[in-house]
Amino acid sequence: MKETLKKYFRMNRLPHIWCPGCGNGIVVGALVRAIDKLGLNPDKTSIISGIGCSSRSSGYLNFDTVHTAHGRALTFATGLKLARPDLNVIVLTGDGDATAIGGNHFIHAARRNIDLTTIVFNNNIYGMTGGQYSPLTPTHSKATTSPYGHIENPFDITELARASGASYVARGTTYHTWELINLIADAISHKGFSVVEAITACPISFGRQNKLGNAPAMMKWQKENTISVKAASKLPAEQLAGKVVIGELYRRQAPEYTAEYQKVIDRVTGGNGQ
Amino acid sequence: MSQTMLVQGNHACALGALAAGVRFFAGYPITPSTEIAEILAKELPKVGGKFIQMEDEIASMGAICGASLGGFKAITATSGPGFSLMQELIGYASLAEIPLVIVNVQRGGPSTGQPTSPSQSDVMQARWGSHGDRGVIALVPSSVQESYQLMIDAVNLAERFRTPVIFLMDEVVGHMREKLVIPKTTPTIINRRKPEPGELPYAPGPDGVPALPPFGEGYHFHVTGLIHDETGFPTGSPEVTEKTIKRLHQKLENNMDEILRYDELHSADAEYLIISYGCSARSAEEAVRMAREKGIKAGLLRLISIWPFPSDLIEEKCARFKKVFVAEMNYGQVTGEVTKVLGRSKVQPVLRVDTQMITPRQILEAITREGN
Ligand code: SF4
Numbered sequence: 001m002k003e004t005l006k007k008y009f010r011m012n013r014l015p016h017i018w019c020p021g022c023g024n025g026i027v028v029g030a031l032v033r034a035i036d037k038l039g040l041n042p043d044k045t046s047i048i049s050g051i052g053c054s055s056r057s058s059g060y061l062n063f064d065t066v067h068t069a070h071g072r073a074l075t076f077a078t079g080l081k082l083a084r085p086d087l088n089v090i091v092l093t094g095d096g097d098a099t100a101i102g103g104n105h106f107i108h109a110a111r112r113n114i115d116l117t118t119i120v121f122n123n124n125i126y127g128m129t130g131g132q133y134s135p136l137t138p139t140h141s142k143a144t145t146s147p148y149g150h151i152e153n154p155f156d157i158t159e160l161a162r163a164s165g166a167s168y169v170a171r172g173t174t175y176h177t178w179e180l181i182n183l184i185a186d187a188i189s190h191k192g193f194s195v196v197e198a199i200t201a202c203p204i205s206f207g208r209q210n211k212l213g214n215a216p217a218m219m220k221w222q223k224e225n226t227i228s229v230k231a232a233s234k235l236p237a238e239q240l241a242g243k244v245v246i247g248e249l250y251r252r253q254a255p256e257y258t259a260e261y262q263k264v265i266d267r268v269t270g271g272n273g274q
Numbered sequence: 275m276s277q278t279m280l281v282q283g284n285h286a287c288a289l290g291a292l293a294a295g296v297r298f299f300a301g302y303p304i305t306p307s308t309e310i311a312e313i314l315a316k317e318l319p320k321v322g323g324k325f326i327q328m329e330d331e332i333a334s335m336g337a338i339c340g341a342s343l344g345g346f347k348a349i350t351a352t353s354g355p356g357f358s359l360m361q362e363l364i365g366y367a368s369l370a371e372i373p374l375v376i377v378n379v380q381r382g383g384p385s386t387g388q389p390t391s392p393s394q395s396d397v398m399q400a401r402w403g404s405h406g407d408r409g410v411i412a413l414v415p416s417s418v419q420e421s422y423q424l425m426i427d428a429v430n431l432a433e434r435f436r437t438p439v440i441f442l443m444d445e446v447v448g449h450m451r452e453k454l455v456i457p458k459t460t461p462t463i464i465n466r467r468k469p470e471p472g473e474l475p476y477a478p479g480p481d482g483v484p485a486l487p488p489f490g491e492g493y494h495f496h497v498t499g500l501i502h503d504e505t506g507f508p509t510g511s512p513e514v515t516e517k518t519i520k521r522l523h524q525k526l527e528n529n530m531d532e533i534l535r536y537d538e539l540h541s542a543d544a545e546y547l548i549i550s551y552g553c554s555a556r557s558a559e560e561a562v563r564m565a566r567e568k569g570i571k572a573g574l575l576r577l578i579s580i581w582p583f584p585s586d587l588i589e590e591k592c593a594r595f596k597k598v599f600v601a602e603m604n605y606g607q608v609t610g611e612v613t614k615v616l617g618r619s620k621v622q623p624v625l626r627v628d629t630q631m632i633t634p635r636q637i638l639e640a641i642t643r644e645g646n
Contacts, residue, residue: 010496013507043492048340059496059507064489066343067498067508068336069366075328075336079348080489082324083298083341087490105336108329265319 008032008042010062017056021215023174023200027121028057030177030198031090034184045088048077050097053128053202054121057092071101074109077116085258088188091118096126096134099155103135110164110193114257117187117194120157123202131205142209157197162250167192169250173199175222176246183248192256199226199244277456283421283447284309284351286454287377288317290425291349293456295463296375297323298348300337302330302356305389306445307379310351331356335363335376342372343497345488347429351377354396355386358403364438365404366499368522371476371484373432373466375425377441379448382629391629392445394552395604400440401581409523411533412440412581414552418452424535424578430464431533435525436483442580444603446553446631469493477504482525526582535578536587540566544573546641547592548624549612550601551577553631558601560634565641572641580608588615597622597644601637 001009009032018024035045045063049055051070058065068076073091081089098106098120109116125143126132133143133150136157141150158169168190172180180198187194201207201218212218229247232240281289288310291299299314301307311327318325324341328334331352338348352360357378367374380396382388396403400412413428415421425441432439469475469485475495476484484504487493500508501515509515526533539562541547546565550558555576565572575591577584592598598616600609601624609623624640626632 042494044490046489059498062494064343064494065496066340067496067500068339069362069499072332072336072363075333076340076343078326078328078333079298079300079337079340079342080344081340082326082337083344083346083348084490087344104329105333108333261319261324265322268319269322 005032005036008035008062010060013060016060018053019204021201021203022053023123023202024054024057024121026174026177027054027119027180027198027200028060030180031119031184032061033181034188037181037185038188040088040188044086045090046080047090047092048073048080049092050094050102051128052094052097052126053123054094055092055097071097071105073097074102074105074116074118078109078112078114081114081116082258082261085115085262089116090188091116093118093120094127095120095122095124095136095157099135099157099160107160107164110161110166110195112257113165113167113192113254115191115193117184117196119184119196119198121200122157122197123200123206125202125206127202127205131209144209157195158249161195165193166195167252167254168194170195170248171197171199171244171246173222173226173246174201175219176226179247186248190251192254276458279454279456280451281418281454282309282449282451283415283418283443284379284449285313286418286422287425287441287443288313289454289456290422291375291429292317292321293422293461294347294426294429296347296349296429297321298338298341298346299350300326300328300334300341300348301350301352302328302334304353304356306381306448307351307353307377310377310379331359332362335360335367338374339363339367339372342374343489345490347373347433349375349377349429351379353379353381354383354399357396357399361404365406365408367438368404368408368410369499369501370497371436371486372438372497373436373486374438375428375432375441376438377443379443379445381445388629390445392553392603392631393629394444394554394602395607395627396442397580397604397607400442407519407523409437409526410440410581411435411437411526411579412442413535414442414578414580415447416552416555416576417447418450418454421447422454422456426461427535430462433464433466434483434532435529436466436486437526440581442552444553474504475506476502478521478525481529482521530582533579533582534584534587536584537576537578539574539576540571541573541575541591543571545571546597546599546644547573547575547595548599548601548637549575549577549588549608551580551608554601554603557632557634558637561637561641564634564638570641570645577608583611585615588612592616592620596620599624599637599640601632603627603632
């Protein structure tokens, strides 16, 4: 690790608990580099996570951090951000955490367009509990709870976020590290609810069950099956079938919740609200 | 100048919260608690505070946890079914020692039950609703005036002991209109203690209560719902687990002198003692008066702080009685606790679960029956 980045980590909490080859560390590395790039004040930055493999990352990061209950990270973050709009609040969550148990909170945080940055670590599975299917598990995949092949349809987190009202939506992968850093930095800078889906390899709980090979093989999958927004825009729809589009997918300027609430305070106090 | 008004208990509760320094409310509408949200939606922005209606009760609890970590005094208000949904994060706030107040204006249950009818059937839910063993404070007001005053205490106790406090109202107290006198003197306000330099975030002080720094001031501390040591970080250690669980109880039990609240009416010379609380205590009070008119020496012990259960108080106050009556509007939730202390033969329940207010006559009849 670069010496200058060490200050963002609780070095005494490392090494982390993640399996060898897990992509979670790459996403956390990208987040820290994005924070560094933006020069965020660590005292004014809070990291809030849910429950699951990726959500353990809050404990490794040297900020004010909360490891909440399963699916509830966005609710804590909403309360903290509304109470303290002066803080940068970043939410780290997994695919199951964000879209199953936390699905309702996810769409409503997006709908409010509250200024939070949510990074969804998408490993397509429940890793920490040993490989049960999540709302992001691709149809026909194997999971410990779909031993005969998964028959449900997965969510597309980015479409879900956009349709619900998020004002910045992006997708990256752990293979495209530098781009992921930039996407996260853009998401944090964006005023409003921003979502970055980070596709990350879980060789242990997802990869093994689905015979996807080791960690490098899963990274290779990310490389070969993704296409940048720019490249995708030039291709006809039929050539995009099976491809995962990465990059900044959506951005709009829209009224942000805490700023709108401040206007209410200003209105009722005649500008004397604290 | 003091201010006098005619308001509902729910209204008084909201005003008490404001007086106590509450500046954040998150909630989800549910009868019969909704007025608390409505009043705070209107009043909070006037004092620079924040109100948010969340997507459900779980989210409301999460939001007040987050706001409290941000240094705000935060509350939510709900009723039975919503209270059930909140239990996950009430447990979280207990273990992570986040100060909050949860108002539960009780309705009849189980399930959606009787939404607009009075009930006191969440006494045990307040104690045991959340998973795991944890300490808990619950306060029960009996009048509109008390809803105001006691709410200030509830917020103060939450800050003082870094714990969620359950404010256990009932439909009758919540919706009844009475005179509320807001005293002109500003109430005593307790603010959470910040750690001294070098003090660990979850290191308990001599009273068992750790200091809680707000987010955004450079402490960089970690909050988790996992069992954690004094640094705030998770540990699997059996010793730390035992120590933590015990401390969550003991920080309250060892400070009962600060938490215990009760009221007595004619108990000194009483031959018959009624134990009651909340709206039922109003009927019990009237029953005492009616009994006295008939020459029966009845008295009342009204519980105001109901958790931690005041077992020592009950033991002491009831020692000289052959029989003690417990009047409540449920299937015997406090009756069971009193029985634990006094034994079955000594306790006579006076219960009501048919959505109707327990009446003074019902209580009086129980006493008279016993006397004959
Ligand atoms: S189970 Fe999967 S996601 Fe979890 S730590 Fe292991 S590799 Fe990573």
